Amino acid sequence: MSLDIRPLTGTALADALPKVAALRIAVFRDWPYLYDGDLAYEERYLQSYRDSDSAIVVGAYHGDRLVGASTGTPLSDHVDDFAAPFAGTGLDLDDIFYCAESVLLPDYRGRGAGHAFFDAREAHARSLGFTKCAFCAVIRPGDHPTRPAGYRPLDPFWRARGYALLKGVIAEFRWKDIGEAKQTAKPLQFWLRDL
DSSP states (O other), rough: OOEEEEEEEEEHHHHHHHHHHHHHHTTTTTTOOBBBBOOOHHHHHHHHHHHTTTOOOEEETTTOHHHHHHHHEEGGHHHHHHHHTTTOOOOOOGGGEEEEEEOOGGGTTTSSSSHHHHHHHHHHHHHTOOOOEEEEEEOOOOTTTTTTTTTTOOOOHHHHTTEEEEEEEEEEEEEEEEOOSSSSEEEEEEEEEEE
């Protein structure tokens, strides 16, 4: 099952967003996000990618089927969400490209898509003049009752790509976990690298 990795911008990006929304809901149901997805929310969330001339979606295709996607926009496009966590760091949000989510269906993992997703987003960020890339990942306690046996965090992969944990730079988002009656706040840790 070979994958065709394609950077998407402009109209191609906009056309892919409904499928990206479906992938986000499917993939983020699993550990560690446990996201009980909502299409209406996804449409609102992904609107920022339609609105940004600097956004990118990197699609992973098996034939004509989108089986994975990775997104990115300037961090300043998300200033309302991330200004507070970055306050006091001395970092200029206008210098940082935000590598948002990477989602890939389980049958297609282990074929290099993770590296290809980062390669394409980092190249896009460099082409726009950004000097840094960042992303954030949900923090779950090690003893969480739904943590799968044998779960391996992605920290070694991120470190091998040159990302370092930004101590104390933690965002907070609310979503409904599978099995929960209402949304609860989740901490997300930021990671950063120089380009």
